[in-house]
Amino acid sequence: MQLTLDIANELYPLTSGETFTLALARSLSPEEELAANGDEEGSEAGGKRVKKEMWRSEDQGLAADYEYVMYGKIYKFDDSAKGENQTTAYMSFGGLLLALRGSYRHLAGVVVGENIYLLMRK
Template identity: 80%
Template sequence: MAETSNVIFEDRFTVDTVDKDGKKFDRVSRITAPSHNLNMSLTLDIANELYPLTVDETFTLALARSLIPEELEAANGDEDGEEGVKKIKKELWRSDDQGLAKDYDYVMYGKIYKFDDSAQGDNQTTAYFSFGGLLMALRGSYRHLASVVVGENVYLLMRK
């Protein structure tokens, strides 16, 4: 079955706490935030010099498999085969058109490394992500995280 979108999760969050347990690193803050629409809970390490967030600030968070817009990926996959798509993926960060990243302020690339279904009762799960040492935990209904696969590489995209 073909995927309809590169975006596997998207919702708006409001920052609840910043460095609740104290500041452990100079350039990194750990935020917690509940979502607006999907009843999800987020804990995220963020480079606070690059993208500062304060309590009660609202932001959109998206997770995507690729930064390439679906139209471009489909067109190149049909005409040039897999080689055309690989070339675009490799060079997208250098081009003037940054794909999905152009619509966001903060982008990280990482991996989904674990799921934990044991906490918070029925139909609840936690997906854990690592973005080069900056960690994220996304908790909520397994239905909203159905497209998230352990071992898959993802882009985290944020905008205020």
């Protein structure tokens, strides 16, 4: 996988060669992540899933384990670049952009139009 990422360097400075952990998630709630991956458990009200605003509660969910969190949307796929079975997924986080290039099988769960969280820690 090849990653090109634009971050707010003033808020989260990274130097060349520095190691970091990056995660992409559909939700900050571990319960919603399980439900999105086929697990039927989770809270429901009136037949609709209750979406808890994690950033307003004391329980920050996945964000508690990371130093830098962005919320955005997957807006494009590009299969035109060279390489067998290669694709690029493009995501926007309020103007900060991410391009993730790799094998189709690694990007199979990424859907255009879907909202996504990017989480980072050093």
